[in-house]
Amino acid sequence: MAAAEIPQRQTLLRLASLVAIYLFVTLVLPRPESVTPAGWRLTGLFAATVAGLVIQPLPGGALVLLAITLAPLLTDLQLQEALAGYADSTVWLVMAAFFISRALLNTGLARRIALLFVRAFGNTSLGVCYALSLSDMVLASVIPSNAARSGGVILPIARSIAELYGSLPGDTARRLGAFLMVCVYQCVVVSCAMFYTGQASNPLAARMAGDFGFEVTWAGWFAAGLVPGLLSIAIVPLVIYRLNRPEITRTPEAAAFASSQLHEMGPLKGTEKILTGVFVAVCGLWITSGWHGLDITITALCGSMALLLTGVLKWDDVLRERAAWDIFLWYGGLLRLGRALNDEGVTRAFAQAVGDYFSGLSWMALLLVALLIFFYSHYAFASITAHILSMYPAFLALLAAKGAPLGLVVFSFASFANLSAGLTNYGTTPAPMFYGHGYVPLKDWWKAGAVASVVNIAIWLTAGFAWWKLLGLW
Amino acid sequence: MAAAEIPQRQTLLRLASLVAIYLFVTLVLPRPESVTPAGWRLTGLFAATVAGLVIQPLPGGALVLLAITLAPLLTDLQLQEALAGYADSTVWLVMAAFFISRALLNTGLARRIALLFVRAFGNTSLGVCYALSLSDMVLASVIPSNAARSGGVILPIARSIAELYGSLPGDTARRLGAFLMVCVYQCVVVSCAMFYTGQASNPLAARMAGDFGFEVTWAGWFAAGLVPGLLSIAIVPLVIYRLNRPEITRTPEAAAFASSQLHEMGPLKGTEKILTGVFVAVCGLWITSGWHGLDITITALCGSMALLLTGVLKWDDVLRERAAWDIFLWYGGLLRLGRALNDEGVTRAFAQAVGDYFSGLSWMALLLVALLIFFYSHYAFASITAHILSMYPAFLALLAAKGAPLGLVVFSFASFANLSAGLTNYGTTPAPMFYGHGYVPLKDWWKAGAVASVVNIAIWLTAGFAWWKLLGLW
Numbered sequence: 001m002a003a004a005e006i007p008q009r010q011t012l013l014r015l016a017s018l019v020a021i022y023l024f025v026t027l028v029l030p031r032p033e034s035v036t037p038a039g040w041r042l043t044g045l046f047a048a049t050v051a052g053l054v055i056q057p058l059p060g061g062a063l064v065l066l067a068i069t070l071a072p073l074l075t076d077l078q079l080q081e082a083l084a085g086y087a088d089s090t091v092w093l094v095m096a097a098f099f100i101s102r103a104l105l106n107t108g109l110a111r112r113i114a115l116l117f118v119r120a121f122g123n124t125s126l127g128v129c130y131a132l133s134l135s136d137m138v139l140a141s142v143i144p145s146n147a148a149r150s151g152g153v154i155l156p157i158a159r160s161i162a163e164l165y166g167s168l169p170g171d172t173a174r175r176l177g178a179f180l181m182v183c184v185y186q187c188v189v190v191s192c193a194m195f196y197t198g199q200a201s202n203p204l205a206a207r208m209a210g211d212f213g214f215e216v217t218w219a220g221w222f223a224a225g226l227v228p229g230l231l232s233i234a235i236v237p238l239v240i241y242r243l244n245r246p247e248i249t250r251t252p253e254a255a256a257f258a259s260s261q262l263h264e265m266g267p268l269k270g271t272e273k274i275l276t277g278v279f280v281a282v283c284g285l286w287i288t289s290g291w292h293g294l295d296i297t298i299t300a301l302c303g304s305m306a307l308l309l310t311g312v313l314k315w316d317d318v319l320r321e322r323a324a325w326d327i328f329l330w331y332g333g334l335l336r337l338g339r340a341l342n343d344e345g346v347t348r349a350f351a352q353a354v355g356d357y358f359s360g361l362s363w364m365a366l367l368l369v370a371l372l373i374f375f376y377s378h379y380a381f382a383s384i385t386a387h388i389l390s391m392y393p394a395f396l397a398l399l400a401a402k403g404a405p406l407g408l409v410v411f412s413f414a415s416f417a418n419l420s421a422g423l424t425n426y427g428t429t430p431a432p433m434f435y436g437h438g439y440v441p442l443k444d445w446w447k448a449g450a451v452a453s454v455v456n457i458a459i460w461l462t463a464g465f466a467w468w469k470l471l472g473l474w
Numbered sequence: 475m476a477a478a479e480i481p482q483r484q485t486l487l488r489l490a491s492l493v494a495i496y497l498f499v500t501l502v503l504p505r506p507e508s509v510t511p512a513g514w515r516l517t518g519l520f521a522a523t524v525a526g527l528v529i530q531p532l533p534g535g536a537l538v539l540l541a542i543t544l545a546p547l548l549t550d551l552q553l554q555e556a557l558a559g560y561a562d563s564t565v566w567l568v569m570a571a572f573f574i575s576r577a578l579l580n581t582g583l584a585r586r587i588a589l590l591f592v593r594a595f596g597n598t599s600l601g602v603c604y605a606l607s608l609s610d611m612v613l614a615s616v617i618p619s620n621a622a623r624s625g626g627v628i629l630p631i632a633r634s635i636a637e638l639y640g641s642l643p644g645d646t647a648r649r650l651g652a653f654l655m656v657c658v659y660q661c662v663v664v665s666c667a668m669f670y671t672g673q674a675s676n677p678l679a680a681r682m683a684g685d686f687g688f689e690v691t692w693a694g695w696f697a698a699g700l701v702p703g704l705l706s707i708a709i710v711p712l713v714i715y716r717l718n719r720p721e722i723t724r725t726p727e728a729a730a731f732a733s734s735q736l737h738e739m740g741p742l743k744g745t746e747k748i749l750t751g752v753f754v755a756v757c758g759l760w761i762t763s764g765w766h767g768l769d770i771t772i773t774a775l776c777g778s779m780a781l782l783l784t785g786v787l788k789w790d791d792v793l794r795e796r797a798a799w800d801i802f803l804w805y806g807g808l809l810r811l812g813r814a815l816n817d818e819g820v821t822r823a824f825a826q827a828v829g830d831y832f833s834g835l836s837w838m839a840l841l842l843v844a845l846l847i848f849f850y851s852h853y854a855f856a857s858i859t860a861h862i863l864s865m866y867p868a869f870l871a872l873l874a875a876k877g878a879p880l881g882l883v884v885f886s887f888a889s890f891a892n893l894s895a896g897l898t899n900y901g902t903t904p905a906p907m908f909y910g911h912g913y914v915p916l917k918d919w920w921k922a923g924a925v926a927s928v929v930n931i932a933i934w935l936t937a938g939f940a941w942w943k944l945l946g947l948w
Contacts, residue, residue: 008785015783059789062782069775079563079769087561087806089553295553301543308536309489311482315533318803319796326793332561 014057022048032349038076039344045074046341049334053386060385061326064333077340085336086328089297090203094144094331096300097197098324100282101143103304103313109272109279110139110153112265118157118258125176125246128161128254129237132180133187137233140191140198141222141283145323147429150188155433158184161254162439169438177439179246183237185434186422186452190232192384193418194225199428200327201385205414207335208393211342214406216414218286218296223471224411228464232419235459236452243451244444271312278303278312334389342393351397363404368461370395371416375457378420384428388417407473412460419456423449488531496522506823512550513818519548520815523808527860534859535800538807551814559810560802563771564677568618568805570774571671572798574756575617577778577787583746583753584613584627586739592631592732599650599720602635602728603711606654607661611707614665614672615696615757619797621903624662629907632658635728636913643912651913653720657711659908660896660926664706666858667892668699673902674801675859679891681809682867683884685816686874690884692760692770697945698885702938706893709933710926717925718918745786752777752786808863816867825871837878842935844869845890849931852894858902862891881947886934893930897923 025044031037049067053060071082085091104110114135121131136154143149162168162177169177192199196206196218206216268276282303286296307313318324341347358366374391381387392413399409421427425435425445435445468474499518505511523541527534545556559565578584588609595605610628617623636642636651643651666673670680670692680690742750756777760770781787792798815821832840848865855861866887873883895901899909899919909919942948 011785058782061793062779062789065775066779066782069772069779072769072772079772080561083561083563083566085561086566087554087557087559089557092557092560295546298543298546298553301539305536305540305543308532308540311485315536316796318536319799320794322790322793325799329792 011057014052014055017055018048018052018057021051032346032353034345034349036076036344039341039346042071042075042077042337042340042344043346045070046337049337050386050390053383053389054381059326060383061329064330064337067337068333071337071340075340081340082336083332085332085334085339088207088332088335089295090207091328091332091335093297093300094197094200094203095324095328096297096304097142097144098321098327099304099313099318100278100300100307101145101148102317102321102324103271103275103307104139104143104279105148105152106317107269107271107275107312108265109275110143110149111157112262112268112272113138114153114157115258115262115265118161119255119262122161122254122258123250123252125179125249125251126237126241128158128251129180129183129187129241130233132158132184133191133233133237136184136188137191137194137229140195142197142279144197144200144202145327146188146192146199147433148323150185150191150430151433154184154188155430155437157258159437161251161257164253164257165248165251167248167439173439175247176251177437178444179240179244181434181437181439182244182445182448183240185431186236186240186448187233188430188434189419189422189428190229190236190456192421192428193232193415194222194229196221198225199384199418200331201383201388202414202418204331204335204338204385205388205392205410205417208338208342208388208396209406209410209414211339211393212396212400212406212410214410216410217289219289221411221414222287224468224473225415227467228415228460231459231463232456236455239451239455240448244448271310274310274312275307278306330385334385338389338393347393347397348401350394351401354394354398355401358402361402363399363402366402367399367404367409367412370399371412371461372457374413375416375420375453376423378417378423378427382426384417384421387420388414392417405474407471408465408468411468411473412464415460415464416457419460420453422452422456485531488526488529491529492522492526492531495525506820506827508819508823510550510818513815513820516545516549516551516811516814516818517820519544520811523811524860524864527857527863528855533800534857535803538804538811541811542807545811545814549814555814556810557806559806559808559813562681562806562809563769564681565802565806565809567771567774568671568674568677569798569802570771570778571616571618572795572801573778573787573792574752574774574781575619575622576791576795576798577745577749577781578613578617578753579622579626580791581743581745581749581786582739583749584617584623585631586736586742586746587612588627588631589732589736589739592635593729593736596635596728596732597724597726599653599723599725600711600715602632602725603654603657603661603715604707606632606658607665607707607711610658610662611665611668611703614669616671616753618671618674618676619801620662620666620673621907622797624659624665624904625907628658628662629904629911631732633911635725635731638727638731639722639725641722641913647913649721650725651911652918653714653718655908655911655913656718656919656922657714659905660710660714660922661707662904662908663893663896663902664703664710664930666895666902667706667889668696668703670695672699673858673892674805675857675862676888676892678805678809678812678859679862679866679884679888682812682816682862682870683880683888685813685867686870686880686884688880688884690888691763693763695885695888696761698942698947699889701941702889702934705933705937706930710929713925713929714922718922745784748784748786749781752780804859808859812863812867821867821871822875824868825875828868828872829875832876835876837873837876840876841873841878841883841886844873845886845935846931848887849890849894849927850897852891852897852901856900858891858895861894862888866891879948882939882942885942885947886938889934889938890931893934894927896926896930
């Protein structure tokens with residue numbers, strides 16, 4: 001009993017601290033004049049929810065559903081309004097993408113793609129890293145769960161290749177495994193930053209940008225992420241390689257392993273062919289949505305319907321996709337609460353108050369300072385979502401009020417929220433998965449994260465900003 | 475391959491017939507003047523969807539999601555509008571009830587309730603039937619899945635008791651098992667009719683009534699169903715008993731069995747105590763919602779949140795509750811499509827057209843004829859949902875146009891949709907579950923269904939109508 005009571009007590013303590021946060025905001029913090037009392041209670045509820053996502057007295061989804069349940073009781077939001085996020089087309093885009101992802105995982109096509117890359121580029125340890133990173137990048141174009149994609153497909157292959165060369169956690173870690181774990185993980189966060197679907201809360205960031213009047217489409221994000229993203233994936237591994245050079249540099253067995261695995265898998269199955277068609281069609285329609293105007297959610301839903309109709313995806317797979325339902329519950333709820341906060345003018349009021357402190361700075365100077373603060377504050381976050389939720393709209397509001405061009409602000413903060421997840425061994429869900437294999441001591445993991453952060457910041461602030469200028473984003 | 479191709483071909487044929495239905499409605503059937511072309515295409519989509527729920531080329535949920543995906547492409551409905559059902563508070567009431575149900579099943583409390591009834595009343599075979607039926611009735615106050623409730627909790631106990639007396643399918647079936655299977659099942663459909671939460675599509679019927687301007691609350695349904703429901707549960711078993719008298723009439727071992735099972739379960743566990751409190755609180759708040767005005771969905775959500783916070787329900791149970799997500803997907807979609815159909819004036823136009831044929835009848839005569847047609851048409855339905863969807867709003871519109879009192883029309887059709895599921899061995903999900911144990915030949919099952927239908931119709935048209943008069947529903 002004693003052992004079981006402790007987590008219960010911890011849970012209660014954490015819940016109590018959330019209640020304390022709510023009470024502190026509503027009773028102690030001075031309410032800005034422009035915000036109504038109900039809006040201020042909503043702020044308290046939101047603050048407690050975001051804090052809850054960090055300290056996790058309950059799983060994130062449960063906590064958000066709790067907030068949605070409490071919203072009509074504590075604030076002016078009607079139940080029907082509080083639930084509105086669950087009918088949001090952005091949320092359903094993520095769901096449809098999850099359904100397509102399930103088919104990519106179940107049919108083995110995702111794994112086949114990764115093996116094809118390894119067969120092509122896997123003759124050196126650096127090549128293996130590039131091969132796995134590029135596979136992850138390709139999959140990120142449609143799989144919004146970085147855990148399923150990197151943790152479920154890429155990581156097992158990385159581990160197998162390390163073991164081919166007898167590299168196990170411990171004495172032999174530095175032979176190959178340590179390098180692959182660090183390096184592939186650092187590229188994973190880049191893939192996350194490159195796509196609207198790179199990571200589950202990117203559409204949330206896009207939606208928040210929409211609340212400020214800047215529409216982010218899949219194609220728009222793709223264009224913005226392409227150049228700085230490819231540069232990061234090219235350069236970061238080179239830097240890590242210098243920093244953390246593996247003892248084994250030639251890895252012909254990796255390519256041979258991929259080749260034999262592919263041989264074992266045989267030629268493309270019928271289901272994989274259909275899926276490839278759907279994958280290409282969906283991405284193609286997403287890229288070209290500016291021309292034909294087909295809503296990207298409808299495209300994704302049509303894609304998953306095609307998979308259901310052809311039997312590539314089973315209905316039961318949809319119903320059993322617990323990760324998708326988890327995302328659905330927290331995502332739909334948070335999206336709505338965030339918007340309500342915006343509607344109540346809370347974000348604006350915050351930005352105005354902070355903006356007054358920095359009235360001497362030009363928008364560009366403020367943007368650079370804010371981006372650095374935003375990036376390194378990820379040391380305090382165990383999830384990109386929590387980071388985006390708590391800081392993204394506030395910084396957007398701050399810089400918009402300062403007159404900074406919205407496109408530049410939106411994409412720079414959105415990419416930094418993802419890139420900064422590389423700092424630690426807990427920055428986003430795949431981080432503990434890669435770190436957890438035990439190849440890399442904590443100190444080295446953080447050191448690599450710090451170095452990669454400097455490289456990424458340098459690339460995205462220079463090449464990224466230049467590219468976005470070319471695209472006319474500022 | 476040949477064996478696998480046949481269902482695939484059947485699926486394609488069925489899908490083709492749905493397309494044919496859509497084309498028939500939109501291209502062949504004359505469009506009423508009051509309905510727009512887009513509204514008529516929506517009608518075709520709706521007709522094909524309902525037909526699809528009957529012939530099932532895909533699972534119901536997949537089919538509805540397909541309809542929702544096609545709606546923005548074929549009709550005037552925007553994607554965001556088509557998805558709106560997923561934010562509907564009625565849908566979330568069902569979800570919250572499902573979450574509470576999961577706790578009732580997982581903790582064993584549902585089973586304990588049934589065993590308590592059997593211990594109290596189980597000394598005769600008729601008593602066992604009453605005990606199981608009353609347990610199902612109590613559980614129906616909060617568990618909207620009749621399959622989980624009757625099939626998952628009640629049926630296994632019925633089977634165990636039959637076996638106690640050596641009654642197995644085959645020669646010994648008539649000893650006890652055949653009677654219990656038929657009789658308990660006939661009472662299950664009565665429980666379904668008695669509560670807003672008696673069965674998953676009852677809230678759909680309530681919502682459709684709301685579209686006609688008649689609000690159905692949990693408390694209102696409870697009041698309406700109480701008297702005729704209890705009469706049916708009292709009388710139907712007596713009639714079946716005469717018709718299908720079991721060889722064994724004294725069953726002291728059943729009560730003893732329940733007693734020993736309860737002994738084995740030990741005293742109420744902590745989780746069961748909390749759950750009992752939540753169960754009583756939720757039902758109490760639902761019954762009294764007219765006084766305090768707390769929305770019934772908020773009550774249900776608070777109930778499930780209390781279970782999550784106390785650890786009685788695990789978040790993972792919520793995410794893995796595939797039956798709930800299935801219901802969510804078809805329910806949210808259908809609710810929205812049905813409403814859109816109503817908004818387009820299709821239901822009204824249909825009612826007007828049919829009403830003209832019956833202009834000579836008084837509303838009461840028309841109501842009685844319509845109810846009988848409605849009831850016995852369930853021979854053609856394998857689900858209460860499909861029955862409600864395809865006929866309920868049309869009959870409501872017809873009788874409303876004729877000047878019949880809405881309250882009477884709403885509750886009589888809603889109860890009949892449920893009661894009529896007793897006609898066959900496929901009328902609603904638990905039917906094949908009870909029938910499938912193999913105690914009862916098909917002929918006897920249908921005969922019992924026919925007899926019970928006469929008894930139920932007699933009770934609900936006399937005592938039911940009188941009770942509803944007393945309640946002021948007409």
